[in-house]
Amino acid sequence: MLLFAVISLPVLSTPVFEIEIRNHLFFPSELTVPVKSLPALSTPVFEIEIRNHLFFPSELTVPVNTKVKLLIINRDSSAEEFESYELNREKIIPANSKGVVFIGPLKPGVYPFFGEFFPKTAQGKIHVNEQ
Amino acid sequence: MLINSVGIILREVLEASLIMSVLLALSHLNQISRSWCIGATIMGLIGATLYAVNLATISSLYDGLGQEIVNICLYVLIFIFVLIIVKTLSQKPKAKLFVFSMVVCVAAAIVREGSEVIIYLNGFSSIPELFTPVLIGGAIGAGIGLSVGVFFYYLIINLSAVNAYCFSLAILILVAGGLMSQMTQLLLQADLVPSQSVIWDTSWLVSEHSLVGQILFALMGYEATPTMLQVVLYVVSIVITTGFAYGSFKTYKKAG
Numbered sequence: 001m002l003l004f005a006v007i008s009l010p011v012l013s014t015p016v017f018e019i020e021i022r023n024h025l026f027f028p029s030e031l032t033v034p035v036k037s038l039p040a041l042s043t044p045v046f047e048i049e050i051r052n053h054l055f056f057p058s059e060l061t062v063p064v065n066t067k068v069k070l071l072i073i074n075r076d077s078s079a080e081e082f083e084s085y086e087l088n089r090e091k092i093i094p095a096n097s098k099g100v101v102f103i104g105p106l107k108p109g110v111y112p113f114f115g116e117f118f119p120k121t122a123q124g125k126i127h128v129n130e131q
Numbered sequence: 132m133l134i135n136s137v138g139i140i141l142r143e144v145l146e147a148s149l150i151m152s153v154l155l156a157l158s159h160l161n162q163i164s165r166s167w168c169i170g171a172t173i174m175g176l177i178g179a180t181l182y183a184v185n186l187a188t189i190s191s192l193y194d195g196l197g198q199e200i201v202n203i204c205l206y207v208l209i210f211i212f213v214l215i216i217v218k219t220l221s222q223k224p225k226a227k228l229f230v231f232s233m234v235v236c237v238a239a240a241i242v243r244e245g246s247e248v249i250i251y252l253n254g255f256s257s258i259p260e261l262f263t264p265v266l267i268g269g270a271i272g273a274g275i276g277l278s279v280g281v282f283f284y285y286l287i288i289n290l291s292a293v294n295a296y297c298f299s300l301a302i303l304i305l306v307a308g309g310l311m312s313q314m315t316q317l318l319l320q321a322d323l324v325p326s327q328s329v330i331w332d333t334s335w336l337v338s339e340h341s342l343v344g345q346i347l348f349a350l351m352g353y354e355a356t357p358t359m360l361q362v363v364l365y366v367v368s369i370v371i372t373t374g375f376a377y378g379s380f381k382t383y384k385k386a387g
Binding site: 043065067069077078079080081085086088089090091092093094095096097098099100101102103104105107116117119120 | 247355
């Protein structure tokens with residue numbers, strides 16, 4: 001029961017197309033459907049850059065109750081670990097490279113994050129506001 | 132910087148040293164040579180170095196999710212072999228499989244935790260004024276982590292045999308739960324399972340920032356704000372491991 005509830009949680013709306021049969025003919029006789037419904041495309045993407053062990057931007061606002069993709073770009077010549085206890089996320093971003101972290105859906109609030117390797121300077125916050 | 136590096140290295144070393152100490156204690160109880168640990172450590176360190184050196188390449192695989200996929204595989208691998216260890220613990224004819232499973236567990240745990248240590252230290256090698264304090268801090272952290280492991284080892288082998296088995300099995304059960312909990316987080320982080328909302332928040336009780344929170348995390352995968360999937364998989368893995376442990380314990384008692 002529990003497992004079922006977990007799996008059935010995300011409801012992605014499936015496009016519906018109607019075909020009518022009248023006088024043994026299909027109406028419409030031709031229809032166009034999307035190639036593939038890519039849920040990833042609808043996920044908002046936010047970029048965070050790491051430069052000189054600082055996050056740019058250090059504060060950002062993301063939509064409430066929405067899955068969000070963070071693209072973290074490390075411009076430093078040393079690795080950094082993006083970490084947040086509040087977001088339950090932890091990922092090493094190697095030197096001069098990018099990393100992807102999905103977060104949410106989040107309730108309204110403030111979610112601090114930090115760079116575990118340079119925590120004194122690499123600090124940031126994600127704000128989630130009421131709609 | 133020094134204090135920070137103590138904390139980071141301690142956390143990584145503690146997780147691996149806890150598994151290692153319990154498995155060494157079980158070897159001692161089963162009168163199996165503990166020399167397997169040397170090979171496992173060497174293999175783990177080689178694996179950790181290879182992983183650390185190639186991290187940038189691995190990370191960029193699968194649309195930037197390579198790191199999560201490798202770590203998920205490591206967690207699942209350790210989990211499966213923890214189960215085999217618990218299952219074969221008191222079966223003398225399966226001693227070879229028991230030892231092999233311990234080697235895999237320890238090596239994989241060192242790959243997982245060791246690679247982070249190497250990446251962390253390597254990042255500072257280009258910053259000379261910080262490298263020395265980080266190395267000193269790292270050495271202190273590693274020292275504390277290994278000491279806790281040694282403490283656990285002697286604690287277990289000085290218990291009566293029955294208590295020692297119970298205690299070791301209890302730790303392995305919690306470790307197994309923690310592994311699955313961390314694996315679930317990575318699945319969510321990489322968007323490989325449908326995203327989930329947090330179902331409760333116990334950060335008011337034990338914050339993950341606190342020392343107690345960190346110790347509970349290392350020991351049993353404590354999570355202040357878990358998701359439903361995480362809780363379900365945690366409970367399922369605990370139940371399965373406990374079932375195996377119970378069977379093993381009964382076999383052990385029968386054998387006297």
